[in-house]
């Protein structure tokens with residue numbers, strides 16, 4: 001997915017209402033009892049975000065960024081951690097490493113497009129945390145925030161080989177469609193029941 005590459009173009013007729021940051025923070029406990037803290041990303045998370053991407057396996061990095069990126073450039077770290085709350089949301093999951101230091105173990109984000117009605121999302125979970133329910137939980141939180149914010153839909157670009165992400169999206173009710181001219185990529189789209197916010 002290319003969420004980090006989206007231009008910060010002027011947003012016309014923006015109908016999106018940013019969620020209250022206080023509603024977005026909270027704990028999440030894995031089935032083994034480990035508790036993570038989830039909250040909106042902050043500028044001071046830059047070192048954690050950079051380290052998170054650096055420590056992803058090459059495969060996970062390729063699936064997330066759709067290229068062979070090894071680490072984020074400083075401008076990308078800045079871009080990913082200085083979000084514009086009027087049209088972006090990024091939730092990080094934080095835990096403790098073996099030495100008790102805080103570490104980022106996942107991030108899920110969306111950027112509202114210029115119509116103000118839809119957003120593109122991206123998500124990445126640290127390899128050691130994959131297949132433990134965190135991706136489903138984070139994406140669910142993101143969808144709930146998008147719905148409360150009045151968005152009609154949320155979509156993402158997923159490599160066709162990314163069976164895990166496609167299964168996760170399908171399980172959350174996303175429709176999966178080919179992208180014309182991009183045989184290796186799928187577009188996943190979730191319609192949000194705005195009336196339910």
Ligand SMILES: CC(C)(COP(=O)(O)OP(=O)(O)OC[C@H]1O[C@@H](n2cnc3c(N)ncnc32)[C@H](O)[C@@H]1OP(=O)(O)O)[C@@H](O)C(=O)NCCC(=O)NCCS
Nearest residue numbers: 060063064124125130131132133134135136164165167168
């Ligand atoms: C794709 C990704 C976000 C999934 O997150 P996750 O925390 O591992 O997913 P979850 O544990 O919440 O899985 C939820 C469901 O999705 C499906 N799923 C997730 N990973 C899967 C895999 N590797 N193979 C098959 N199904 C998978 C399963 O249905 C799973 O439910 P189950 O474990 O009860 O069977 C994570 O693997 C990841 O970050 N991958 C690398 C980056 C990436 O691909 N990002 C997506 C950008 S397009």
